[in-house]
Amino acid sequence: MSIGATNARPFLEIKDLTVRFETDDGIVQAVSDSTFSLQKGQTLGIVGESGSGKSVTSLAILGLHRTRSNAKVTGEVWLDDQELVTATDEQVRHLRGGKMAMIFQDPLSSMHPYFTVGSQIVEAYRVHHPGVNKKVARERAIDMLARVGIPQPERRFSDYAHQFSGGMRQRAMIAMALVNDPALLIADEPTTALDVTVQAQILDLIRDLQEEFGSAVIMITHDLGVVAELADDVLVMYGGKVIEKGPALDVFQNPQHPYTWGLLGSMPRLDRDVRERLTPVKGSPPSLINLPSGCSFHPRCPYAGRNGDKSFTEVPVLRGGMHSVACHLPQEDRTRIFQQEVLPNL
Numbered sequence: 001m002s003i004g005a006t007n008a009r010p011f012l013e014i015k016d017l018t019v020r021f022e023t024d025d026g027i028v029q030a031v032s033d034s035t036f037s038l039q040k041g042q043t044l045g046i047v048g049e050s051g052s053g054k055s056v057t058s059l060a061i062l063g064l065h066r067t068r069s070n071a072k073v074t075g076e077v078w079l080d081d082q083e084l085v086t087a088t089d090e091q092v093r094h095l096r097g098g099k100m101a102m103i104f105q106d107p108l109s110s111m112h113p114y115f116t117v118g119s120q121i122v123e124a125y126r127v128h129h130p131g132v133n134k135k136v137a138r139e140r141a142i143d144m145l146a147r148v149g150i151p152q153p154e155r156r157f158s159d160y161a162h163q164f165s166g167g168m169r170q171r172a173m174i175a176m177a178l179v180n181d182p183a184l185l186i187a188d189e190p191t192t193a194l195d196v197t198v199q200a201q202i203l204d205l206i207r208d209l210q211e212e213f214g215s216a217v218i219m220i221t222h223d224l225g226v227v228a229e230l231a232d233d234v235l236v237m238y239g240g241k242v243i244e245k246g247p248a249l250d251v252f253q254n255p256q257h258p259y260t261w262g263l264l265g266s267m268p269r270l271d272r273d274v275r276e277r278l279t280p281v282k283g284s285p286p287s288l289i290n291l292p293s294g295c296s297f298h299p300r301c302p303y304a305g306r307n308g309d310k311s312f313t314e315v316p317v318l319r320g321g322m323h324s325v326a327c328h329l330p331q332e333d334r335t336r337i338f339q340q341e342v343l344p345n346l
Helices: 054-061 089-095 117-128 134-147 166-178 196-213 224-230 248-253 258-265 331-345
Strands: 012-023 026-038 043-047 071-079 100-103 184-188 216-221 233-238 241-247 306-309
Touching: 012 054, 026 054, 026 233, 026 241, 043 054, 043 224, 054 071, 054 184, 054 216, 100 166, 117 134, 117 166, 134 166, 166 196, 184 196, 196 216, 196 224, 216 224, 224 248, 233 248, 233 258, 241 248, 241 258, 258 331
Parallel strands: 043 216, 043 233, 100 184, 184 216
Antiparallel strands: 012 026, 012 071, 233 241
16 A cells, blocks of 8 residues: 555554754754655655655654653654554553664664674564573574575674674664564665665565565665665655655656655666766755745755745645645646656656
8 A cells, every 4th residue: 555545544654743853053843744654564765865854754753762852752653553652661662673673774883892793683582572581582583694694694693793794784783673573664774885786685685574574664765776676655855844755656757846856867877878967956955953934945946936936935735645745836837847847857
């Protein structure tokens, strides 16, 4: 099922999620009124530049902002009919690592340098299975290391994170995340800093393990190629807001937001001859402390002046059904611009 499906309550449902951080410089509006959903067995890709709110959203789902005294999280996060924003710390801790887990961006800094990789996987398993002895937990950890493709798992069990290559560390992180068979897996930039061959292996591994475990997967990335490879649905974020969402195929073939057009235009194409340089999205992402008035994208949008002053004064609302967009340009104008001005240059 895709975003917006209403046949049954989604396994994960986010309603009006807002995350703010109070700092000396002002209030950081990290995520504003984010709403989306995800079913078991499906993959949601969340894309956008650094600072768009992707990782903050995932950490809010896991309840990891609770440790920060300057963070304020509002809205609703429903995981399998349990609301997490208002849940107790103990309830969220019980779910984290068990029913929901995360593959972090940097496995070297996410793993403890003083403990072996195997012992950390064992600990993650025993926290949620307190009645299991160390021998059984060790066998489970070795089995998971083998399933994620780490050679000689019995020997590598006793190695430290710094003794693993980047790709092997990422595999170990995946083993740790999956050791408790989580129903929700969040992968935050899981292929960053890996070479292309290893990237492909990691993506294949996540897809195979998802099929095996039937997990719902959120893939957070700035790489649209990763999203095209894995995602059923796509969420595009900019300035802490969801500006476009819909089925992946539809978003790639018929993107509706000028920012999405810019992301697609900056992506290398392997099905065409290289004729000129890639076209980047002009300008820089906005400050989340001092967001532009109206549409946050208007300072970088080449079409902002085509709808009167709306882009400069009014915040666009996410509208549409399965494929929705937050843009002041009328539907017919977006279709014409995309077909005539954008598509020939993609």
